[in-house]
Amino acid sequence: MRVPVAIASFSGPWGPIWVASTPKGLLCISLRGGRAHLEAKAEAWGLEAVDDGESNERAIGQLQEYFEGKRERFDLPLDLRGTPFQLRVWRALQAIPFGQTRSYKDIASELGHPAAFRAVGRANGSNPVPIVIPCHRVLRSDGGLGGFSSGLDIKVQLLAMERGRKRA
Numbered sequence: 001m002r003v004p005v006a007i008a009s010f011s012g013p014w015g016p017i018w019v020a021s022t023p024k025g026l027l028c029i030s031l032r033g034g035r036a037h038l039e040a041k042a043e044a045w046g047l048e049a050v051d052d053g054e055s056n057e058r059a060i061g062q063l064q065e066y067f068e069g070k071r072e073r074f075d076l077p078l079d080l081r082g083t084p085f086q087l088r089v090w091r092a093l094q095a096i097p098f099g100q101t102r103s104y105k106d107i108a109s110e111l112g113h114p115a116a117f118r119a120v121g122r123a124n125g126s127n128p129v130p131i132v133i134p135c136h137r138v139l140r141s142d143g144g145l146g147g148f149s150s151g152l153d154i155k156v157q158l159l160a161m162e163r164g165r166k167r168a
Contacts, residue, residue, distance in 0.1 A: 025077030
């Protein structure tokens with residue numbers, strides 16, 4: 001029997017945002033790819049997608065609070081699927097404070113591999129739960145945006161939103 005993946009959506013700042021979770025925790029967020037994106041990920045992991053908004057209520061509620069300016073940190077169980085290196089990068093990203101940024105090189109150095117900034121960039125781009133794991137807070141060493149799997153326009157908006165409500 002395949003593990004069920006509960007899929008639901010809510011209205012976000014750029015249109016529908018889709019979330020998927022397993023009984024273990026939040027599995028994936030799609031800011032632009034839609035339901036098909038989450039279904040493809042579930043299938044690739046050998047999981048079965050099912051409609052279930054109730055299982056995603058907590059994740060949706062916390063994301064809505066974030067967009068409303070009422071939340072800076074997430075308290076959600078996660079079901080992350082990645083390589084050991086990706087998991088280390090994603091943990092490091094979770095430590096970046098709200099409203100602040102780090103460079104790919106900063107993260108690589110923090111992990112003890114200062115030359116691995118490109119690998120950090122790839123792991124950053126593979127983050128399955130953007131916003132909850134704040135990959136948008138990672139920039140190039142020269143201050144340039146770098147990439148963002150959901151589009152640079154969303155990355156710019158997320159950074160501006162966080163900087164605009166950063167506590168002094």
